[in-house]
Amino acid sequence: MTTPLLKVENLRIELTTRDGVAPVIDDLSFELGQNENISFVGESGCGKSMTALAIMGLLPEKIGRIAGGSILFDGEDLTKALPARLRAIRGNEISMIFQEPMTSLNPVYTVGEQIAEVIREHQGLGRKAAWDMAADLLDAVRIPNARGRVSDYPFQMSGGQRQRVMIAMALACQPKILIADEPTTALDVTVQAQIFDLLRDLRKDTGTSIIMITHDMGAVAEMAERMIVMYAGRGAEIGPVDQIIEHARHPYTKGLISCVPHIVSHLTEDRARLTEVPGIVPGLKDFGKNMCLFASRCNHRTEECLSARPPMKPFENGQIAACWHAEDV
């Protein structure tokens, strides 16, 4: 890999809550290459979406702020960029699709107007040209009869179609990075397969890099080359997807993989008990403590885990895990 397209270094994001300031992202570093697909995995409240919002410059105003580190996009540090510059990048060079296709479209505008707005804003095209391009984009995301549907309102479309509209909007300016935050969680599995298929093809055709946020290991295995497992605002494990699924080095990753009943190639009578990860993700007030935040749920726990935060340990095969006992997992 040559210079990465996106390089996040020692990112720290602080959120101001009633109980004080908490680091929702605590010293996170990762890279995204050209035409690469990476996935963020973890339970809710681990900082996956927060990372995406930080890259987009969309942290909740007055509550969230970048307190340290850098986000280098094509060599430019986004943490230092002015709002106007971020506005030019957002939706143009980096764009995002959200989890809820039902609520992220504006119900009082036609889908064509909403897609055309992006094109007019960033590419300076006229009304007519932008509208035509919107219709082409709907066609590209495989909405049947795109010319006819472009003047539909969101309520006239199914969930899968609305998510396609979101994708069309995100791809309108051929972004270098597409961030997909749980793009298929609200959709049925056959529709999910259609959307994944579409994303794969678009990536092949346009060379866009994709960051996908999900909690579904199966989806990660299908879609991504590398994964970043997040826990309580920190990176728990980073590495190539197949290797991590084969042999996870962090107990949390291992738990995430084995706690889900998977469909395998040939089912047998044998049904093993699911591995439980006891307890839940810690609350914000515990974030940032100098210890392993997973310790309370971990069966590898020792004194060491409670007394100091584990560093990211690199392994020869490219896996990196933040666990004092990574070698033994």
Place this chain on the structure above:
Amino acid sequence: MADTPNTPLLTVDKLGVRFAVKRGGGWGKRAYLYAVDDVSFTVNRGETLAIVGESGSGKTTAALAIARLTAAYTGSVKLDGQELLELEGEELRQARNKVQFIFQDPYSSLNPRQRAEDIVREPLVSLTDKSGAEQQQIIDQLFAEVGLRPEQKRLFPHQFSGGQRQRIGIARALATQPQLIICDEPVSALDVAVQAQILNLLRDLQAEFGLTYLFISHDLGVVQHMCDSIAVMYMGRIVEHADRLSLFNNPLHPYTKALLSAVPSVDKKRRAETNRILIPGDPPDPVNLPPGCRFANRCPAATDVCRQSEPPLTDHGGHHRVACHLVNDSKTAAI
């Protein structure tokens, strides 16, 4: 409860639920949406039947009709020999404690102004004649069974995590010692790590009390783990019904095949073997259904027969029921 395994506890026969809709129909004619249409199946004692299907396929509506929480317009539902659909008044109240529900969303299915123990007490008060002391004893026991601590009894729902709330929902469902528990997407609102805790609990309780579950889910991985047999629904009808191994290892209906192939998997071998069947388009309008098979417009194998007549659900050996004209056809076997 006389526990004889492999005897049917629940027998559903030609169940139909329809809703009147405004549009269409013309003057004086009402248009109906047939949410559940000609659905028949049995569930054996101590076993779990899963109903799978996509949103809008009618799985929840069928379950609600079985529990008498929505009205069926035709068909029969027999629980332990008793016809549930004809019950009224006091008899219906008596029967309600035999069928209990675990709901999908543990955030909205618990009354935020009731304490945990009162939520669990509710069915005991309204459906049984137990004394206060008896109720308290049952509640204490249930809290232990579902893994909640005794001191948590006095807390309100907002003081619990999602997984713990679902445990309260389970305790409430168990309170009247029902014969049948309907689990409607019991884990889909929970984080994956918490899902495992709840699924293990449901299986433990089933082993301990010999419970019978009707398990509704769209997550085929979860279904595979929890069930003895599976019914696949599409547009209000059962398209395939078989035991767990037959359905997952030898699916016969093109829709089931597409559904299974669409599930992303961590299993490298399965990914290599699976030929993903993408079914294009969307389901047809449920109010103006096409004359033939409801899946025909998306089916990769559909022929003229499929577009003209609706295939019946027939047994293809070993209680493997399929509703497809082409089930023995080489063309469908190839997909």
